Amino acid sequence: MYTVLAILAHPDDMEIACGGTLLKCKGRGDRVVSCYLCSGNMGHVVVMPDELRRIRAGEAKKSGDMGGFEVIWGGFDDLDLYETKEARDRVVDIVRRVNPDFIITHAPNDYMSDHTATSKLVFDAAFSATCPHYETEVEGTAKMVPIFYAETSNGIDFNPTEYVDVTPFMEKKLEMARCHASQVQWLLDHDGVDFIEQVCISSKYRGYQCGATYAEGFTQCRTDMRLSTKRYLP
Numbered sequence: 001m002y003t004v005l006a007i008l009a010h011p012d013d014m015e016i017a018c019g020g021t022l023l024k025c026k027g028r029g030d031r032v033v034s035c036y037l038c039s040g041n042m043g044h045v046v047v048m049p050d051e052l053r054r055i056r057a058g059e060a061k062k063s064g065d066m067g068g069f070e071v072i073w074g075g076f077d078d079l080d081l082y083e084t085k086e087a088r089d090r091v092v093d094i095v096r097r098v099n100p101d102f103i104i105t106h107a108p109n110d111y112m113s114d115h116t117a118t119s120k121l122v123f124d125a126a127f128s129a130t131c132p133h134y135e136t137e138v139e140g141t142a143k144m145v146p147i148f149y150a151e152t153s154n155g156i157d158f159n160p161t162e163y164v165d166v167t168p169f170m171e172k173k174l175e176m177a178r179c180h181a182s183q184v185q186w187l188l189d190h191d192g193v194d195f196i197e198q199v200c201i202s203s204k205y206r207g208y209q210c211g212a213t214y215a216e217g218f219t220q221c222r223t224d225m226r227l228s229t230k231r232y233l234p
Protein backbone atom coordinates (compact mmCIF):
# COMPACT_ATOMS: atom_id res chain seq x y z
CA MET A 1 0.00 0.00 0.00
CA TYR A 2 1.30 3.44 0.88
CA THR A 3 4.20 4.82 2.89
CA VAL A 4 2.96 7.55 5.20
CA LEU A 5 5.29 9.98 6.94
CA ALA A 6 3.96 12.00 9.86
CA ILE A 7 6.32 14.86 10.74
CA LEU A 8 5.19 16.67 13.86
CA ALA A 9 6.89 18.86 16.42
CA HIS A 10 6.91 16.93 19.72
CA PRO A 11 6.90 13.27 20.79
CA ASP A 12 3.21 13.22 21.81
CA ASP A 13 1.79 15.28 18.93
CA MET A 14 1.34 12.23 16.73
CA GLU A 15 -1.12 10.56 19.11
CA ILE A 16 -3.11 13.78 19.57
CA ALA A 17 -3.22 14.83 15.92
CA CYS A 18 -3.38 11.65 13.89
CA GLY A 19 -2.77 8.57 16.06
CA GLY A 20 -6.02 6.91 14.99
CA THR A 21 -5.42 7.67 11.33
CA LEU A 22 -1.92 6.18 11.46
CA LEU A 23 -3.25 3.07 13.20
CA LYS A 24 -5.83 2.77 10.44
CA CYS A 25 -3.07 3.19 7.82
CA LYS A 26 -1.09 0.43 9.51
CA GLY A 27 -4.20 -1.73 9.53
CA ARG A 28 -4.58 -1.50 5.76
CA GLY A 29 -0.94 -2.45 5.28
CA ASP A 30 0.82 0.91 5.01
CA ARG A 31 4.35 1.55 6.21
CA VAL A 32 4.02 4.20 8.92
CA VAL A 33 6.92 6.45 9.91
CA SER A 34 6.36 8.88 12.77
CA CYS A 35 8.93 11.64 13.12
CA TYR A 36 9.06 14.26 15.87
CA LEU A 37 11.45 17.09 15.13
CA CYS A 38 11.89 18.44 18.70
CA SER A 39 12.89 16.27 21.64
CA GLY A 40 10.18 17.54 23.97
CA ASN A 41 12.87 18.46 26.52
CA MET A 42 11.06 21.58 27.80
CA GLY A 43 7.81 19.85 28.62
CA HIS A 44 8.04 19.50 32.38
CA VAL A 45 7.93 21.64 35.50
CA VAL A 46 10.22 19.46 37.63
CA VAL A 47 12.27 17.14 35.38
CA MET A 48 15.28 18.88 33.82
CA PRO A 49 15.72 19.04 30.02
CA ASP A 50 18.52 16.47 29.56
CA GLU A 51 16.70 13.87 31.59
CA LEU A 52 13.36 14.70 29.99
CA ARG A 53 14.82 14.28 26.48
CA ARG A 54 15.72 10.70 27.41
CA ILE A 55 12.39 10.00 29.09
CA ARG A 56 10.41 11.30 26.15
CA ALA A 57 12.41 9.31 23.61
CA GLY A 58 11.46 6.22 25.62
CA GLU A 59 7.79 7.23 25.74
CA ALA A 60 7.69 7.85 21.99
CA LYS A 61 9.35 4.52 21.28
CA LYS A 62 6.95 2.65 23.58
CA SER A 63 3.92 4.23 21.91
CA GLY A 64 5.31 3.75 18.39
CA ASP A 65 6.07 0.08 19.09
CA MET A 66 2.49 -0.37 20.23
CA GLY A 67 1.27 0.85 16.85
CA GLY A 68 3.94 -0.90 14.81
CA PHE A 69 5.31 2.46 13.63
CA GLU A 70 8.91 3.43 12.92
CA VAL A 71 9.69 6.37 15.21
CA ILE A 72 12.46 8.88 14.45
CA TRP A 73 13.68 12.07 16.14
CA GLY A 74 14.69 15.01 13.93
CA GLY A 75 17.53 16.05 16.26
CA PHE A 76 16.18 19.39 17.53
CA ASP A 77 15.26 20.51 21.02
CA ASP A 78 12.11 22.37 22.05
CA LEU A 79 11.90 26.09 21.21
CA ASP A 80 15.01 25.70 19.06
CA LEU A 81 13.43 24.99 15.67
CA TYR A 82 13.49 27.78 13.10
CA GLU A 83 13.04 28.09 9.37
CA THR A 84 16.75 27.93 8.61
CA LYS A 85 18.47 26.20 5.71
CA GLU A 86 20.12 23.79 8.14
CA ALA A 87 16.76 22.79 9.59
CA ARG A 88 15.18 22.50 6.15
CA ASP A 89 18.02 20.29 4.94
CA ARG A 90 17.58 17.98 7.89
CA VAL A 91 13.89 17.64 7.05
CA VAL A 92 14.81 17.07 3.38
CA ASP A 93 17.02 14.18 4.52
CA ILE A 94 14.13 12.67 6.48
CA VAL A 95 11.78 12.98 3.50
CA ARG A 96 14.38 11.54 1.12
CA ARG A 97 15.16 8.60 3.41
CA VAL A 98 11.49 7.68 3.84
CA ASN A 99 10.29 8.70 0.33
CA PRO A 100 6.62 8.75 1.43
CA ASP A 101 3.47 8.60 -0.69
CA PHE A 102 1.89 11.28 1.50
CA ILE A 103 2.83 13.41 4.48
CA ILE A 104 0.93 14.54 7.56
CA THR A 105 2.13 17.60 9.48
CA HIS A 106 0.87 20.50 11.59
CA ALA A 107 -1.44 23.17 10.21
CA PRO A 108 0.39 26.42 9.40
CA ASN A 109 -1.71 28.33 11.98
CA ASP A 110 -1.02 26.10 14.98
CA TYR A 111 -0.42 27.46 18.46
CA MET A 112 3.34 27.69 19.04
CA SER A 113 6.59 28.13 17.16
CA ASP A 114 7.78 24.50 17.12
CA HIS A 115 4.50 23.56 15.44
CA THR A 116 4.39 26.43 12.93
CA ALA A 117 8.08 25.99 12.07
CA THR A 118 7.51 22.25 11.54
CA SER A 119 4.63 22.99 9.18
CA LYS A 120 6.64 25.47 7.11
CA LEU A 121 9.80 23.34 7.07
CA VAL A 122 7.83 20.30 5.90
CA PHE A 123 6.15 22.33 3.15
CA ASP A 124 9.51 23.62 1.90
CA ALA A 125 11.47 20.41 2.42
CA ALA A 126 8.88 18.23 0.67
CA PHE A 127 9.50 20.27 -2.48
CA SER A 128 13.29 20.61 -2.09
CA ALA A 129 13.57 16.84 -1.58
CA THR A 130 12.33 16.25 -5.13
CA CYS A 131 15.09 18.33 -6.78
CA PRO A 132 17.99 16.15 -7.96
CA HIS A 133 20.58 18.93 -7.75
CA TYR A 134 19.59 20.11 -4.28
CA GLU A 135 22.39 18.61 -2.25
CA THR A 136 21.97 17.37 1.29
CA GLU A 137 23.49 14.47 3.22
CA VAL A 138 21.11 11.92 1.72
CA GLU A 139 21.55 11.23 -1.96
CA GLY A 140 18.60 10.66 -4.25
CA THR A 141 15.25 12.35 -4.44
CA ALA A 142 11.79 11.85 -3.01
CA LYS A 143 8.48 11.97 -4.88
CA MET A 144 6.35 15.12 -4.93
CA VAL A 145 3.46 14.11 -2.68
CA PRO A 146 0.26 15.39 -1.07
CA ILE A 147 0.51 17.00 2.36
CA PHE A 148 -2.30 16.82 4.91
CA TYR A 149 -2.54 19.19 7.85
CA ALA A 150 -3.64 17.74 11.16
CA GLU A 151 -5.82 19.88 13.33
CA THR A 152 -4.54 22.73 15.43
CA SER A 153 -4.32 22.43 19.20
CA ASN A 154 -7.92 22.16 20.42
CA GLY A 155 -9.09 22.75 16.85
CA ILE A 156 -8.98 26.54 17.01
CA ASP A 157 -9.62 28.11 13.59
CA PHE A 158 -9.40 24.71 11.97
CA ASN A 159 -12.19 23.46 9.71
CA PRO A 160 -11.49 19.94 8.46
CA THR A 161 -12.21 19.13 4.84
CA GLU A 162 -11.19 15.48 5.27
CA TYR A 163 -12.34 13.09 7.97
CA VAL A 164 -11.04 9.70 9.01
CA ASP A 165 -13.31 7.43 11.07
CA VAL A 166 -11.02 6.15 13.83
CA THR A 167 -13.67 4.48 16.01
CA PRO A 168 -12.15 0.96 15.95
CA PHE A 169 -8.73 2.41 16.80
CA MET A 170 -9.76 4.78 19.57
CA GLU A 171 -8.90 2.52 22.47
CA LYS A 172 -5.41 1.90 21.13
CA LYS A 173 -4.93 5.58 20.33
CA LEU A 174 -5.66 6.41 23.99
CA GLU A 175 -3.41 3.61 25.17
CA MET A 176 -0.63 5.09 23.05
CA ALA A 177 -1.32 8.58 24.38
CA ARG A 178 -1.00 7.20 27.92
CA CYS A 179 2.57 6.09 27.08
CA HIS A 180 3.46 9.78 27.34
CA ALA A 181 3.19 9.72 31.12
CA SER A 182 5.44 12.79 31.52
CA GLN A 183 2.96 14.81 29.46
CA VAL A 184 -0.08 13.71 31.41
CA GLN A 185 1.64 15.41 34.37
CA TRP A 186 2.98 18.42 32.42
CA LEU A 187 -0.32 19.38 30.83
CA LEU A 188 -2.01 19.19 34.19
CA ASP A 189 0.68 21.36 35.86
CA HIS A 190 1.29 23.85 33.01
CA ASP A 191 -2.15 24.12 31.38
CA GLY A 192 -4.63 22.58 33.82
CA VAL A 193 -5.58 20.10 31.09
CA ASP A 194 -6.46 16.41 31.38
CA PHE A 195 -4.43 15.14 28.42
CA ILE A 196 -6.30 11.89 27.82
CA GLU A 197 -9.71 13.53 28.18
CA GLN A 198 -8.65 16.21 25.70
CA VAL A 199 -7.58 13.63 23.11
CA CYS A 200 -10.83 11.74 23.64
CA ILE A 201 -13.13 14.77 23.39
CA SER A 202 -11.52 16.22 20.27
CA SER A 203 -11.93 12.89 18.45
CA LYS A 204 -15.52 12.64 19.69
CA TYR A 205 -16.24 16.18 18.47
CA ARG A 206 -14.82 15.50 14.99
CA GLY A 207 -16.85 12.30 15.00
CA TYR A 208 -20.07 14.27 15.50
CA GLN A 209 -19.19 16.35 12.44
CA CYS A 210 -18.98 13.39 10.09
CA GLY A 211 -21.37 10.80 11.51
CA ALA A 212 -18.75 8.62 13.15
CA THR A 213 -18.34 7.81 16.83
CA TYR A 214 -14.73 9.03 16.79
CA ALA A 215 -12.89 10.78 13.96
CA GLU A 216 -9.82 12.83 13.13
CA GLY A 217 -10.01 15.85 10.85
CA PHE A 218 -7.54 17.15 8.28
CA THR A 219 -7.19 19.77 5.61
CA GLN A 220 -5.16 19.26 2.47
CA CYS A 221 -2.36 21.54 1.41
CA ARG A 222 -3.74 23.06 -1.78
CA THR A 223 -0.87 24.02 -4.07
CA ASP A 224 0.19 22.96 -7.50
CA MET A 225 1.65 19.45 -7.81
CA ARG A 226 0.31 18.36 -4.43
CA LEU A 227 -3.24 17.44 -5.35
CA SER A 228 -4.39 14.07 -6.64
CA THR A 229 -7.46 12.16 -7.71
CA LYS A 230 -6.49 9.37 -5.31
CA ARG A 231 -7.71 9.11 -1.72
CA TYR A 232 -4.64 8.67 0.45
CA LEU A 233 -6.14 9.04 3.91
CA PRO A 234 -7.65 5.77 5.09
Ligand SMILES: [Zn+2]
Nearest residue numbers: 009010013115
Ligand atom coordinates in the same frame (compact mmCIF):
# COMPACT_ATOMS: atom_id res chain seq x y z
ZN1 LIG B 1 3.59 19.80 20.26
